[in-house]
Amino acid sequence: MIPLTKKERAYRISAIALMVICITILHYRSDHFNISSHILFRELYFLPIILAGFWFGVPGGVGASLSVTLLYLPFVLALPEGISSHKFGNLIQIIIFNIFGLLFGLLFGRQKRQQQKLLEAESLAAMGRAVSCIAHDMKTPLMAIGGFVQQVRRKVADDKLTTKLDFAVEQVRRLEALVGDMLAFTKPLNLQWPTGRC
Amino acid sequence: MIPLTKKERAYRISAIALMVICITILHYRSDHFNISSHILFRELYFLPIILAGFWFGVPGGVGASLSVTLLYLPFVLALPEGISSHKFGNLIQIIIFNIFGLLFGLLFGRQKRQQQKLLEAESLAAMGRAVSCIAHDMKTPLMAIGGFVQQVRRKVADDKLTTKLDFAVEQVRRLEALVGDMLAFTKPLNLQWPTGRC
Numbered sequence: 001m002i003p004l005t006k007k008e009r010a011y012r013i014s015a016i017a018l019m020v021i022c023i024t025i026l027h028y029r030s031d032h033f034n035i036s037s038h039i040l041f042r043e044l045y046f047l048p049i050i051l052a053g054f055w056f057g058v059p060g061g062v063g064a065s066l067s068v069t070l071l072y073l074p075f076v077l078a079l080p081e082g083i084s085s086h087k088f089g090n091l092i093q094i095i096i097f098n099i100f101g102l103l104f105g106l107l108f109g110r111q112k113r114q115q116q117k118l119l120e121a122e123s124l125a126a127m128g129r130a131v132s133c134i135a136h137d138m139k140t141p142l143m144a145i146g147g148f149v150q151q152v153r154r155k156v157a158d159d160k161l162t163t164k165l166d167f168a169v170e171q172v173r174r175l176e177a178l179v180g181d182m183l184a185f186t187k188p189l190n191l192q193w194p195t196g197r198c
Numbered sequence: 199m200i201p202l203t204k205k206e207r208a209y210r211i212s213a214i215a216l217m218v219i220c221i222t223i224l225h226y227r228s229d230h231f232n233i234s235s236h237i238l239f240r241e242l243y244f245l246p247i248i249l250a251g252f253w254f255g256v257p258g259g260v261g262a263s264l265s266v267t268l269l270y271l272p273f274v275l276a277l278p279e280g281i282s283s284h285k286f287g288n289l290i291q292i293i294i295f296n297i298f299g300l301l302f303g304l305l306f307g308r309q310k311r312q313q314q315k316l317l318e319a320e321s322l323a324a325m326g327r328a329v330s331c332i333a334h335d336m337k338t339p340l341m342a343i344g345g346f347v348q349q350v351r352r353k354v355a356d357d358k359l360t361t362k363l364d365f366a367v368e369q370v371r372r373l374e375a376l377v378g379d380m381l382a383f384t385k386p387l388n389l390q391w392p393t394g395r396c
Contacts, residue, residue, distance in 0.1 A: 043291065096238070127328040145369045148363065
């Protein structure tokens with residue numbers, strides 16, 4: 001998941017808050033008996049609730065739906081008695097807001113965590129593929145170098161030269177140990193890979 | 199993004215279709231004048247629409263909202279004249295379904311593409327980090343081996359031995375070329391990395 005900077009976070013929270021406030025103002029200013037504009041404004045509340053769930057998981061979705069509840073409930077309770085069935089519908093709507101806030105928060109939060117895991121796994125697999133390819137490329141030349149140098153080492157009598165060749169062999173061993181570590185690191189991954197990657 | 203298998207895809211499409219059909223059946227069976235159950239069932243349509251947008255982007259969101267429109271519109275048009283304001287509200291709701299289907303489809307689709315790009319970039323960066331670390335670990339031992347073997351090569355007179363040492367030097371050059379390629383591959387990435395990774 002792309003980690004949010006503080007600025008982006010603040011920007012997103014402000015965007016959600018602004019939406020909730022604007023929709024609430026529109027709602028409070030609209031005529032009580034103009035049901036169609038009511039419905040429009042009421043449905044618009046879904047926008048910030050689902051966005052908040054999408055951006056911030058459960059805390060976002062539930063936070064937004066509770067804010068909407070707090071702002072919208074006084075309006076619903078203040079409705080004239082004449083439209084009581086509409087009032088009851090509005091209360092149901094508030095419950096739905098909260099259920100949706102929680103539900104989509106859970107869904108999006110879960111997806112976010114899965115993405116994070118996938119990202120780590122994919123990075124590790126890519127690293128493993130690179131390391132495995134390099135290790136296989138290094139193996140044969142290193143064995144050849146070690147072999148040739150040791151063959152010469154056995155035939156040379158001069159102490160100075162044998163010391164140098166011993167140093168060279170030591171470094172070859174060091175690189176061979178590195179290759180061994182690399183192959184050990186990639187072995188469990190190899191089982192999952194399709195063939196012909198190197 | 200986790201690529202969907204055919205089975206998962208079919209499962210998700212069936213889940214959305216099932217939701218839409220169940221909500222529609224509930225809706226058609228409910229009493230025309232029981233507004234609260236109406237509102238409940240109507241709002242439930244958001245669930246498959248947003249889910250479809252989340253799982254399949256714009257085609258999913260718009261596909262689901264159009265299916266809901268096709269299934270729900272006959273019901274709305276068949277409403278008795280007595281509740282015409284409710285009818286008008288339902289038509290607005292249908293428009294909102296379609297706008298939300300498109301809007302959330304766009305939002306989720308965009309997020310999916312960003313995730314895909316991030317995944318590729320992160321894999322490449324991880325690969326680069328691994329390759330760079332290995333290249334730096336190999337550089338010094340290889341230079342030492344090459345240096346020592348060449349020093350001995352100059353002192354040895356035996357043709358057989360010089361041929362072997364020449365072979366060894368050739369293999370060292372091959373590995374050095376590999377290290378050079380590895381460093382060239384990781385150089386542009388190095389600029390973006392924090393220090394102290396190796």
